[in-house]
Amino acid sequence: MSYSWKWFRAGRMQQVSLTCGADIAALAELDRKQWIALSMPTTGVRFDLRMLELMDTDHDGRIRTPEVLAAIDFLKAKNVDFDSLFSAGEAEEKALADVTAKQADLAALEPSADDKKALADWEAKGKTPEVAVAGDATADADAALAAVEPVIDAFFLPPEDMPLVTEDPDKELPLKDHLNPKHLEAILAFAEKCVKPVLGEEDMLSRLEWKKVKGAFAAYRAWVAAKPVMNAGKKGELDDEERVLRYKLHLVEFLENYVNMKRLYDLEDLAIFQTGVLRIDAKEMNLCFHVDSEAAHSALAERSKCCVIYLKLSRPSEGATRQICAVVTAGAVAQLYVGRNGVFYDRDGKDWEAVVTKVVEAQVSLREAFWAPWRKLGEGIAATVKKFLGDKQAAAQKNIEAGAQSAQAGGAAMASSVAAIGIGVGMVGAAAASLMAAISNMTALQIAISIVALILVVSLPSVILTWFKLRQRDLGAILNASGWAINRPMRFSIKRARGFTICAPCRLCRVLCWLFAIFVIAAVALYFACPCTKSCKPAAENPAPAPAAEAPAPAPAPAN
Template identity: 30%
Template sequence: MTQALAHRWRFFRAGGFDQVQLETPADLAALRGLDQKLWASLACPVNNLELDRRMLEYIDLNKDGRIRAPEILDVVDWTLARLADPAVLFQPGPLQLASLTDDAEGTRLRLAAQRLLSLLGRADGDSLTPADTANLAQLFPPHEANGDGLVPASLTDDATLKAAIADIIACLGAQTDRSGEPAIGVEQIAAFFDQARQMHAWHARAAEQGLDVFGEGTVAAVEALSAVRDKIDDYFTRVAMAEFDPRAAALMNAREEELVRLASLSLADAGEVAGLPLAAVQQGDHLPLSKGLNPAWQDAIAAFRQRVVVPVFGELDSLSREQWQHLLTLCGNYLAWQAEAPKPAIAEVLSRGRILELVEQGIEARLLALVEQDKAVAEAAGGLVDLDKLIRLRHGLIELLRNFVSFQSFYARQDKAVFQAGVLYIDGKSCDLVVEVGDVEAHAKVAAASDCFLLYCACTRRGQPVRGKEALNIVVAVTAGSEGDLQAGRHGLFYDRDGNDWDATVVKVVQNAISLREAFWSPYRRVSKLVSDQVQKLAASRDADVVNKAAAKVGETGAAPAATPAPAFDIAKFAGIFAAIGLAVGALGTALAAVVTGILSLVWWQIPLLFLCVLLAISGPAMLLAWFKLRRRSLGPILDGNGWAVNAQARISIPFGTELTQMAVLPKGSDRALRDPYANKPVVWPWIIALLLALGLGYYAWSNGAFSPEPEVPAEAAAPVQGAAQ
């Protein structure tokens, strides 16, 4: 794509790159010819933008939650084709009907606008605002078709269809109809009945195989058959053995010894009898179902007869081997059929009977007919939809372009950019570069490349939701001032774009340079903190030693130990200690004197340069590193972490950073009392010691002739020396 040569573009430079200015309808008309390498961004998410959400949904044609450059170009062309004077896009105010074109499309929009004005009670009106189309239920009543292909329950008076729509929504969720009501579409209807037909086909196979003979008692019948299956198989096997060999007939029945043993026992407990055959083999190949049965199995056989035999064969007093095999086959087929049972998601919400009922009543065809009925008015309803789209683009298109094609709104500092969520007040600062984020950790991985000092805050607004949310996460760039006490756990106050206040708590900090002033003092702060920490550790250890020794003495029990004679004073030992201390003080004094002597030997104007060089040697590396990082600060990674496709450097320079983060400043003309009655009183003795030390070093230097001018050598005395040297 190449830039159109017929149009003369205007660019401004900000953020380290050239950005296009969109100021006239001609700029919009030529936008398709502008090389996209010159665009500030190529894509952005629909979420977390301070723009009309419905307008963004109109632009997002493929409904993927993102807006890309081709969609921007298409919506610009669409808007220009429907406005007779596109200059109104750059002007505030409502959409005037006179601004519409005179072609067929403009006439259709004008008729839709007149119908809407009549509906609003302003039949003689000539303009519309986004507020006029905010209530979609007023534009598209829920009980009337609106052409979007979605059917809410209120669209029909048929109670059966109403219940079916409610069931489908309960199983698969709802879409939002143009009226704002929960509704279903073709996709949901097809998905629901695909699952329902699987369940219905499975039940149809049971009817074909005769597995439904037991009806609702099928499970109980299978359980009753399973309870006696082994015992009945055992009986028919014993009968077959007796038929095989007559000698086995007596052996297949209970042995006489076992019967004698049982006769001597109490048979109130049937457990002893349960191990005997189910019936005597003399009964033949017909198992008795009432008389002649083992007493321990009479109840189980009675349940088997009532639940299994009667539904299939009717009232029988005995069961043949063939009938028993038929029942086993029927039971096996049922278990195999049960194992093939489908498990559709809708079965977790609706009963099996309700699903079968919906299929058998032909509800799917009736719902699809209702969808077609709604789509039949699509052309007529489309006029209102396009009108609503044009009204919202008339108010928000230019703002979107100035935050997408260029970052003009962000760098002009007249209005907030669409990605700026509000202002955070914390640690005596107000930070304007605030972006709402979803996943803090995922965003931080990308945004760390911005080289900005970032605060991630969790914001809450309990009991007072805004746009349905009581909690959100933000990332804040601190671009001026000092780090101070900015750390995880600090609290602040966040004001969103609508002025709502949120409690903000820092949950993550990405450390980077904030300013050169902060970098200059950072080495001294680190050294001071190191010394302070070491002194505190030393004091804490000494205090712990004292406490431990005191506790040990208090804990001692028993008789007091015999007094230990005090050791004799060792003069040699203390003389050595005093000598070592003297040498150390002397060495320190000599070193300090040498430093002072060296400083005093300089010319007066060299002394400030010396101190300046020392400061630069200490603070210079930190400042140099901070300077490089501050020059690399970029908006791009902060937005990329939110799903943007930033197409430029978008630098945040040091001067611009001071605009994004404001420090606390007293109002002009305020009276200020400089005396703090509760301030810490100044400690004088360290200054006295320092003064005495300076005086002592000065005296030492003076006594060694450091302040005496070097004697001038007379010319007469210097001549012989020069001659001797020659």
């Protein structure tokens, strides 16, 4: 019989609710399509890093769904009461501190006779020629090999990854000349410490020789991995105890940032990927994410339909720098530009100097959308006036630099300028007179309705389009850019957006909004309630009565 799940709605989607131990114990039965995340990095998050290390069983720097389920199975094998995960607190923290202290003391504990013998055998094997390829310098040589292994592997592309036709299938790697300065020092160290003991003095390295060098150090690497652990039994017990305690303390929080996103949509908590709070431009933004590469991150973040700003952080007192991005979800973005300074507060309370380095623009609020057409209109008028005045000033400057002119020519030019100004003033006056004439023929109610209609015609389309765009914003695209594998869209409402970005109250904007709302309501109410509405319409003109027919002239008197 399948488990009966409970659900809650957040981010315009149904998410599974984890409220008791039975919910966690049954997670293996939950359809993978209902999980919010399928994979996440172990870096760039605010979480217990030791627990992430324990969950990352393959040590690849990522947590995947099978590893999450393996952690739950581990607790089942240890007969842990899953309901206790929701009530873990000070007792578990104290027990964890005791276990950590015991683990530290274990290193100083005298190993058993069997452990000593195993360690001696292991050390003796490390002195054989098969393992000690470079003698006593084998450890340094292996480190030099590891430093260049990825770039040399990339240089010698595997045959199965080569194109059908290649210019030089047997190309060789130069070990001294024509090298990228970034890798020059590492390649020279590799040639001296690794190539020379295995192949002798070489200036070029072929694909087969590269495989031979790597193969020569395979035995050493296997020997290092096989080093016996002293007091292995006791260490294993302490490690298991530590794992249980850390899972008790933090597993619920992890699941509420992975299976669902309760922590993100809860106003009282912060998600593990929220790195702190940014204060800039009279705003407080808590949707801040760690960024490794601004270029790569911004290319994917554009798909989120969100306004994202990228910032470089620094703490001069510590010489530390880092990069983050912040999602702007409310207010306006006109004053957020490259070079703008702010302050970032991380989750530890440290303050960082923040400088905006890039802005991915998008609409963030309906209020901004309402004023956007008027702002563009004002900018257009200002640009036109500026261009007109600039042209006039340039022409005047040109005339001055041209030298003295005849009085007659100067008079003609002056007359021409005066005439041009007069024509312009006349046109403006005529337009104003026409507008005033039209207004004078309207009642106060008609004027109010016309103003409201004009404002709505200009602003309403922008508001409607922006409303649809705001509903399409997806934080999942931001997390995908940060290395997460997000399984479902992570939308957020306009109301929740105001919680992600808190703006300083603008009294003027609030007053204008209320005045406009009152004005619209009053105009509509007057239109439907005013008894003179009908009389406002022009009365139909009654045709003038036809003139009365003239009386016939009297007949002439008969002649006598």
